Amino acid sequence: MTAASAPPERRTRAIRLGPRSWLALVLVSAVGVAGFGWPFLAPPESALNAHAQDAPWLFAGLLVLLVAVVAATISESGLGPKAVAMLGVLAATGAALRPLGAGTAGLEPMFFLMVLSGRVLGPGFGFTLGSVTMFASALLTGGVGPWLPFQMLAMGWFTMGAGLLPGPDRLRGRAEVVLLAVYGFLAAFAYGTVMNMAGWPFMSALASDIAFSPDASLATNLARFLAYCLATSLGWDLGRAAVTVVLTLTLGTPVLKALRRATRRAAFEAPVTFGAAPR
Numbered sequence: 001m002t003a004a005s006a007p008p009e010r011r012t013r014a015i016r017l018g019p020r021s022w023l024a025l026v027l028v029s030a031v032g033v034a035g036f037g038w039p040f041l042a043p044p045e046s047a048l049n050a051h052a053q054d055a056p057w058l059f060a061g062l063l064v065l066l067v068a069v070v071a072a073t074i075s076e077s078g079l080g081p082k083a084v085a086m087l088g089v090l091a092a093t094g095a096a097l098r099p100l101g102a103g104t105a106g107l108e109p110m111f112f113l114m115v116l117s118g119r120v121l122g123p124g125f126g127f128t129l130g131s132v133t134m135f136a137s138a139l140l141t142g143g144v145g146p147w148l149p150f151q152m153l154a155m156g157w158f159t160m161g162a163g164l165l166p167g168p169d170r171l172r173g174r175a176e177v178v179l180l181a182v183y184g185f186l187a188a189f190a191y192g193t194v195m196n197m198a199g200w201p202f203m204s205a206l207a208s209d210i211a212f213s214p215d216a217s218l219a220t221n222l223a224r225f226l227a228y229c230l231a232t233s234l235g236w237d238l239g240r241a242a243v244t245v246v247l248t249l250t251l252g253t254p255v256l257k258a259l260r261r262a263t264r265r266a267a268f269e270a271p272v273t274f275g276a277a278p279r
Contacts, residue, residue: 021124025160032153036197037219039212086262087129090117093123094133095140108240110137111191112247113255114155115184118162119176120259130159150198157194158187177252184244196229249257 036039052063059223097110110133117125134155138144164181167176203211210227 098137113201118159123163126159126163130155188241
């Protein structure tokens with residue numbers, strides 16, 4: 001059989017999501033959307049706006065519990081010892097990569113690794129990897145605070161999205177690398193935008209005319225939020241997106257091959273058996 005007529009390679013999933021896992025992901029994502037976007041979802045007369053300074057803390061505490069529930073549910077779907085080992089290696093690598101660019105114009109190479117890992121290992125593993133990596137990196141860099149649950153959920157979405165891209169079994173070569181680079185570019189900006197939503201309400205409305213105002217209309221707050229993004233994070237988001245694209249285009253092919261080779265050798269879907277000890 002020639003290479004041209006060879007059947008497409010079937011992706012080996014480290015975690016196969018069942019109905020309960022998908023339901024948990026949908027529910028926590030819905031709560032996450034509310035947690036990130038409540039300033040735009042709640043009308044000015046809403047009781048939630050009366051507690052604008054408390055709401056971010058409330059959602060932060062709630063997301064900690066929900067992310068933990070999702071991780072536990074996904075684990076029940078088949079997070080075996082091989083997958084745990086792979087998760088530990090990749091999460092540790094991502095956590096070690098994050099401080100390399102911290103504080104330097106958004107140069108964050110960990111996003112490149114998250115994109116490729118989610119692509120190879122699937123959406124279930126991707127969500128778990130993104131959340132665990134962000135948690136581990138926060139412990140490593142001392143970045144633990146009310147923003148951490150939002151970072152964990154956003155990075156989980158970011159990495160899971162790479163696992164949901166089309167053609168996981170058929171698309172290979174330069175076309176796949178370009179697809180991942182485009183996704184990484186767009187998702188890097190999306191990550192920055194949703195994290196701006198999480199931090200924006202913490203600003204005092206009296207401190208700046210770009211801060212969230214509970215009494216303002218939706219259009220006014222949208223204009224304030226856009227100005228906030230342009231003034232505070234555009235450079236970071238552009239740096240993150242550019243680094244992700246450059247690393248994906250230059251290192252994507254060998255890293256994808258290495259990840260796929262590792263998953264084949266790990267044989268995640270084969271049961272682990274223990275033979276009798278030699279005498």
